[in-house]
Amino acid sequence: MIKLIDTTVILIFGYTNRLNNYNMKNNFIFILLIILASCSINQQKISAEDAVLIDRLPGSSPYICNDQKGNVLICWAREVNDSSSLFCYARSTDGKNFSAPAFVPASTNLHPHAENLPKMIVKPSGEMIALWGAANPNPKNKYSGLVFYSQSFDEGKTWSAAKSLTTDSASYDQRYYDVALLPDGEAAIIWLDNRKQTNKEGSALYFAKTKGRNGFAEEQLITESCCQCCRTDLFIDQHGSIHALYRGIINDSIRDMMHTVSTDAGKSFTIPSRISNDNWVLKGCPHTGPSMTANENGLHFAWFTGAGKKGCFYTQSKDNGKSFAIADSVSSAGSHPQMATLYNGDLLIAWDETVIENKQPVKRIALQKRNREGKAQEKQLLLNGGIDASYPVISTIGKQQAVIAFTGKQGDKKFIYTQLLK
Numbered sequence: 001m002i003k004l005i006d007t008t009v010i011l012i013f014g015y016t017n018r019l020n021n022y023n024m025k026n027n028f029i030f031i032l033l034i035i036l037a038s039c040s041i042n043q044q045k046i047s048a049e050d051a052v053l054i055d056r057l058p059g060s061s062p063y064i065c066n067d068q069k070g071n072v073l074i075c076w077a078r079e080v081n082d083s084s085s086l087f088c089y090a091r092s093t094d095g096k097n098f099s100a101p102a103f104v105p106a107s108t109n110l111h112p113h114a115e116n117l118p119k120m121i122v123k124p125s126g127e128m129i130a131l132w133g134a135a136n137p138n139p140k141n142k143y144s145g146l147v148f149y150s151q152s153f154d155e156g157k158t159w160s161a162a163k164s165l166t167t168d169s170a171s172y173d174q175r176y177y178d179v180a181l182l183p184d185g186e187a188a189i190i191w192l193d194n195r196k197q198t199n200k201e202g203s204a205l206y207f208a209k210t211k212g213r214n215g216f217a218e219e220q221l222i223t224e225s226c227c228q229c230c231r232t233d234l235f236i237d238q239h240g241s242i243h244a245l246y247r248g249i250i251n252d253s254i255r256d257m258m259h260t261v262s263t264d265a266g267k268s269f270t271i272p273s274r275i276s277n278d279n280w281v282l283k284g285c286p287h288t289g290p291s292m293t294a295n296e297n298g299l300h301f302a303w304f305t306g307a308g309k310k311g312c313f314y315t316q317s318k319d320n321g322k323s324f325a326i327a328d329s330v331s332s333a334g335s336h337p338q339m340a341t342l343y344n345g346d347l348l349i350a351w352d353e354t355v356i357e358n359k360q361p362v363k364r365i366a367l368q369k370r371n372r373e374g375k376a377q378e379k380q381l382l383l384n385g386g387i388d389a390s391y392p393v394i395s396t397i398g399k400q401q402a403v404i405a406f407t408g409k410q411g412d413k414k415f416i417y418t419q420l421l422k
Helices: 002-016 024-042
Strands: 058-067 072-081 084-092 102-104 117-122 127-136 143-154 174-181 187-193 205-211 218-228 231-234 242-247 257-262 291-295 299-304 311-317 328-331 332-340 347-357 360-370 376-381 388-395 401-410 412-421
Touching: 024 072, 058 388, 058 401, 058 412, 072 117, 072 401, 084 127, 102 299, 117 174, 127 174, 127 257, 143 174, 174 231, 187 231, 187 242, 187 347, 218 242, 218 257, 231 291, 231 412, 257 299, 257 401, 291 311, 291 332, 291 347, 299 328, 299 347, 311 332, 311 347, 328 332, 328 347, 328 360, 328 376, 332 388, 347 388, 347 401
Parallel strands: 360 388
Antiparallel strands: 058 072, 072 084, 084 102, 117 127, 127 143, 174 187, 187 205, 205 218, 231 242, 242 257, 291 299, 299 311, 311 328, 332 347, 347 360, 360 376, 388 401, 401 412
């Protein structure tokens, strides 16, 4: 936009020097109108196509990733009956038309949770890894869970038996994980684990990565103490640095977002720092995790806080997490924000919020576009075809498009929907 405006101004001033019949005031107004028109033309609005139902059977907890060919993969928890679910996924080349759902046979113990999503990651080799959370209630923690995964080496035709994320019997609670591809083609994972080295409240944050076809190994403790019930975010930047984002527990009562980074392929991580000093004092579980992305101007973050001016906020760091800009409000009514970077460096933030329609509260998905510097440009509420919608996830496709997936409620049942954004 800046280049367009600068060029326009140069042309206008060159032209107005020849307009001797206009006084300076008229020239100024003429220039201003042209500049405003240029800005308006350059700022394209987000266009959302109609919501698409992915599966006719009930389901929840969608997640978006890409395969080694750049195709979009949506995965989710399909409801089999009132007490069991399966890991399902569908593939798309355009973000609009999806294949018939396929499922991972070993995932019969999947426990659906909107913050502990079933996820998939595909290595450049084509190896597909499906991960999911399973319930593991025990006397120490009735809400405990375990993470399992299954591998496919033939594009989903066959899947391995379920494997536990860790073989350490001292680990009885593994939840709220995230995965990302490393520069060497291996997959990395972070998760919250009960194996902490302190008596303070909360969980510990662990890191591991795959080793060829042998699955995840070389696990290590990154930090503690972490809020036990908010999703984490793992992000690998263009330089190969490994960023971990989570909600920390500070001074036993403050639950703010924390960032740590490894610049040595995961051998060590920096001392965590707060991305914003919200000072949210809470003795409970907010169930809303952070999100991050990056472009040429640095790192970008979105999160929810209930402190002071509550809602969804945005910040950025231009020095790899050493310092952070002042938090900027995205939506005072929003929660569960997720971010993505468009091809041109612009940013998209998606979240859910409650609105009143026909005198009834309903959930809607909202979007905000920010330019590559992080400045807010536009915000809009998606009607989602009138569907009560929550927990969006978002990913980019090609040069100008993005796709969101969300859980839509119809009556007492939940279903998986996607929408293509242009």
